[in-house]
Amino acid sequence: MTAVLQDRTLPVLALAIGDPAGVGPELAARAAGDPQIRAAARLLIIGDARVLSLIREIAGLAGSVAASVEGQGAATQDIVCHVADATAGTRAVTVTITTVAQAAAQTGAAAAHVLAAASDLSHHADALKTATDAVLVTVRAA
Structure with missing residues (x-):
């Protein structure tokens, strides 16, 4: 096996693989692939x-x-953050839509009041015209 330069101050961890058909080779492979073990010992x-x-x-x-x-875990975490952001955005849009709906209802009620006032004004204008016409007929007859 090729020697790898490592920090000489680290302790040496010697593993004998023993029987190739046993668990020794698997344990040695796991130890060799574990960055924490490689960082803690030669x-x-x-x-x-x-x-x-x-x-x-x-x-x-x-x-x-x-x-x-590890990369998949980071990507999954990013997805979770993006879903949380989208959820917050959806809630904000829902609140805005509710506010707009309430404002539209209030605008509709105000429009109904304006329409009723315009109708009353039209009736009063008709009555005034009728009265004015009557006065003019009387003045012209006199």
Whole structure:
């Protein structure tokens, strides 16, 4: 296995893989793929070179999978934030629509009052015209 330059002040963690058909290679691969273990210790895996090569490959895949899972988690968190923002926006639009509907109802009521007042004014204007016409007929007759 190719030596990787690591901090010499870190303790050495030696793992013997033991039986290639046992759990040792899997545990070694997990340890080699774990960034926390690699940051805390210099990992030395002891065993058959072919098995160690597979462990190195598996560790690389495990690191890629871990990075992908982390990226997926971040993307999911972004989606959650965007959904929360959209929900807040929808609530704001709902409040605005409700306010506009109430204002429209008040405007409709005011328009009904104006229409009633205009109708009354029209009746009074008709009555005044009739009275004025009567006065004019009387004045002309005199």
